[in-house]
Amino acid sequence: MIEDRVETFDAIIIGSGQAGNPLALALAKEKWKVALVEKGALGGTCVNTGCTPTKAYVASARAAWTISNAPKLGIDVPKSPKVNLKFIKKRKDKLVNESRLGIRKSLSDSPQISLIRGTATFLDKTRVKVGSRVLKSYKIFLNVGARARIPEGFEDVEYFTNSSILQLEKVPENLIIVGGSYIGLEFAQIFKRLGSKVTVLEMGKYLISKEDQHTSEMVREVLENEGIKVICGAKCLKGKNKKSGGITVTFQKEEKDKQVSGSHLLVATGRMPNSDLLKIEKAGLEINKKGYVEVNEKLETNIEGIYALGDCNGKGAFTHTSYNDYEIMENQLFGDKKKSLDDRITNYALYIDPPLGRAGMTLHQAKESGKKLLFARMPMSEISRAKEKGETQGKMEVIVDADSEQILGAAVFGTGGDEIIGSFLTAMYGKLSYKTLMNSVQTHPTVTELIPTLLQQLKPIKN
Incomplete structure (x- = not known):
């Protein structure tokens, strides 16, 4: 029996991630009465298990690597660095807590917002239940995020996810990572640099399958040069706890049975949306075969008044796409209604070292577009600044529409790549001719000054 007392709000936001929190504050500013429902820690993935904590670990791992490689630059180091994972975790936790407290203060400073703790489930298209409370609104915004997907064969094994591995206080002696994409590779390099022996198992033919094979092969080379063992084409993966402690993962490669044993196991085989926790069928919401809530370019679901963000x-x-979802939503509600998903250019980074920055199409995607293409690629080893830093691994590449002269995509894999990609992205959003960037004068000595030189090398390429 549903409780007689129903609490009515102008808006219900489920999830306090990088779209939910700013949306709650924006609605409150417009004097909306808002219910913000959160089942876990404030801030969502970015603050708690994503960007903030992992990049803190990347920084510590980078420091260990810098010390170990100092002799190459003429700096003698008496002993190899001593890693204190307990302190690294403590530093990470401090950064995470500071972010959480900042969010909590922002929300508590707004009397229009009611923060409600618990898991929300739909009763129908206007009502959700949180514990014993029933909330009602004709505007419901879903920002429930995603979690680690655990494949068959690992249900009964002691494993870590991207979230739980951040709670370790002792460096794993021998870490097996199942999954050779962005999350798995970042942790592979982190723990290798902190002192673990690391093996990466990937089902596909090559790592980070969304990238072009050339990029994948360069990433693999960087990781293997640091001593990380990479095994691609590993099929029929299964995990088993060892009686003596640790984990064994069995798999097939080239139709032969193989196995790898280690002290710890990280499962990094992708993410799955938390939409299955909402009982969305009671609201009549449509999801795709992967569980994602279907939305149009304005973030509207198939049910009027229900939106999905993040x-x-x-x-x-x-994080940047989730926040942009908030910006689109805020514009649709209170602005000129011109912002939409159609405006967004794909961009992201792989935070291994050196990092990979990506904007727009890959070469494979561009070839499938049927456009007349220009393409250029140059190695980082040709850049003076990279040589001076002793970090010459990687490449820079760009794809151009020959007819419109606009940049379709770019990749910067090398020192500073996650920042440098912004130059290409700015030109793409500005719909500039590549010649504008090609004729620009960039600061010397920087890695960015390769961009004009790279664009001068553009040549036609067949689809």
């Missing part, structure tokens, strides 16, 4: 809509799995 990772759960499948239109991006990043």
Whole structure:
């Protein structure tokens, strides 16, 4: 029996991630009465298990690598660095807590917002239940995020996810990582640099399958040069706890049975949306075969008054795309209604070292577009600044529409790549001719000064 007392709000936001929190504050500013429902820690994936904590670990791992490689630059180091994972975790936790407290203060400073703790489930298209409370609104915004997907064969094994591995206080002796994409590779390099022996198992033929094979091969080379063992084409993966402690993962490669044993296991085989926790069928919401809530370019679901933002809509799995979803939603509600998903250019980074920055299409995607293409690629080893830093691994490449002269895509894999990609992205959003960037004068000595030189090398390429 549904409780007699129903609490009515102007808006219900389920999830306090990078779209939910700013939306709650924006609605409150417009004097909306808002219910913000959160089942876990404030801030969503980015603050708690994503960007903030992992990049803190990347920084510590980078420091260990810098010390170990200092002799190459003429700096003698008496001993190899001593890693204190307990302190690294403590530093990470401090950064995470500061972010959470900042969010909590912002929300508590707004009397229009009611923060409600618990898991929300739909009763129908206007009502949700949280514990014993029933909330009602004709505007419901889903920002429920995603979680680690655990494949068959690992249900009964002791494993870590991207979230739980951040709670370790001792460096794993021998870490097996199942999954050779963005999350798996970042943790592979982090823990290798902190002192673990690391093996990466990937089902596909090559790592980070969304990237072009050339990029994948360069990434693999970087990781293997650091001593990370990479095994691609590993099929029929299964995990088993060892009686003596640790984990064994069995798999097939080239029709032969193989196995790898280690002290710890990280499962990094992708993400799945948290939409399955909402009982969305009671609201009549449509989801796709992967569980993502279907939305149009305005983030509207098939049910009037219900919207999906952030990772759960499948239109991006990043903090910047989630925040952009908020910007689109705010514009649709209170602005000129001109912002939409159609405006967004794909961009992201792989935070191994050196990082990979990506904007727009890959070469494979561009070839499938049927457009007349120009393409150029240059190695980082040709850049003075990279040589001076002793970090010459990687490449820079760009794809141009020969007819419109606009940049379709670019990749910067090398020192500073996650920042440098912004130059290409700015030109793409500005719809500039590549010649504008090609004729620009960039600061010397920087890695960015390769961009004009790269664009001068553009040549036609066949689809």
